[in-house]
Amino acid sequence: MEAPPELSTAMRRGVLEFCVLALIEREATYGTELVRHLGTEQNLVTSEGTLYPLLSRLRRAGWVSSTWQESPAGPARRYYSLSPAGRSVLDHFRREWIDFRDTVDRLVGTKT
Amino acid sequence: MSGSQHDHLVENYLAAVQQALHPVPAIHRTELLTDLREHIAVERAVLVEESESQVRSILDRLGDPDVVAAAALDEQRYGTPAAAPAPDNGAGAGQRNRRRWSPLGLALTALAVVLTACLAIGFFARLYESDAGSPQPAPSSSGQR
Numbered sequence: 001m002e003a004p005p006e007l008s009t010a011m012r013r014g015v016l017e018f019c020v021l022a023l024i025e026r027e028a029t030y031g032t033e034l035v036r037h038l039g040t041e042q043n044l045v046t047s048e049g050t051l052y053p054l055l056s057r058l059r060r061a062g063w064v065s066s067t068w069q070e071s072p073a074g075p076a077r078r079y080y081s082l083s084p085a086g087r088s089v090l091d092h093f094r095r096e097w098i099d100f101r102d103t104v105d106r107l108v109g110t111k112t
Numbered sequence: 113m114s115g116s117q118h119d120h121l122v123e124n125y126l127a128a129v130q131q132a133l134h135p136v137p138a139i140h141r142t143e144l145l146t147d148l149r150e151h152i153a154v155e156r157a158v159l160v161e162e163s164e165s166q167v168r169s170i171l172d173r174l175g176d177p178d179v180v181a182a183a184a185l186d187e188q189r190y191g192t193p194a195a196a197p198a199p200d201n202g203a204g205a206g207q208r209n210r211r212r213w214s215p216l217g218l219a220l221t222a223l224a225v226v227l228t229a230c231l232a233i234g235f236f237a238r239l240y241e242s243d244a245g246s247p248q249p250a251p252s253s254s255g256q257r
Contacts, residue, residue, distance in 0.1 A: 013190060031147065032154040039173060047175025049129075050183035052147040056140065057187050074157020075150060 021090045030077035118167040122152055125171045132181030144184055
């Protein structure tokens with residue numbers, strides 16, 4: 001029995017960006033590393049390349065800042081870090097998420 | 113030995129993404145292609161001795177060109193970030209998400225206001241009219257039993 005694929009797509013759409021924000025919260029990370037990390041998490045992304053449009057949007061929204069840094073090997077890398085606006089959004093999500101998760105768990109019967 | 117012999121794999125891949133990105137605005141298309149190109153270059157740079165299968169594996173992990181392009185389209189469609197919450201303290205110096213009224217937005221709002229006013233006037237006019245006439249529709253006399 002397989003779940004309809006749209007379900008996981010819709011769920012991902014809602015939370016993926018906050019996972020990205022949380023991953024760069026502590027230290028700036030370059031795109032390739034960030035994308036590889038997320039790619040190894042289960043059920044989070046379909047493929048690494050699909051994350052770049054999301055990163056572009058987060059840049060445009062001003063939730064992440066990016067800077068180019070030289071690398072000892074290969075081309076310069078774009079490092080992503082959390083902007084003050086991104087931090088505020090992430091804090092807000094964390095509060096909302098706890099309530100949201102509790103409500104869904106209670107209604108769906110997955111509360112442990 | 114030089115990786116450049118596998119460049120054509122990369123170029124073919126990027127060309128396929130570009131093709132699939134046709135419906136996406138040019139500025140976003142260029143941005144995504146630049147990001148993908150950089151990703152591939154960074155991944156290739158750490159390979160000691162690059163083999164064809166390693167390059168293919170980098171491209172496979174990036175994903176099918178159609179799937180990557182679909183993600184870009186998806187961002188176009190659903191990707192307007194939710195309104196950022198107001199900063200918790202007064203020192204939200206970094207907030208850049210202030211909303212600005214575009215001229216088009218203003219025009220549309222004005223139009224909506226005018227339309228609503230017209231509808232409201234029409235509605236009340238009708239209400240008065242029907243008040244002046246019979247207050248209730250006469251019960252139909254066709255009912256049996």
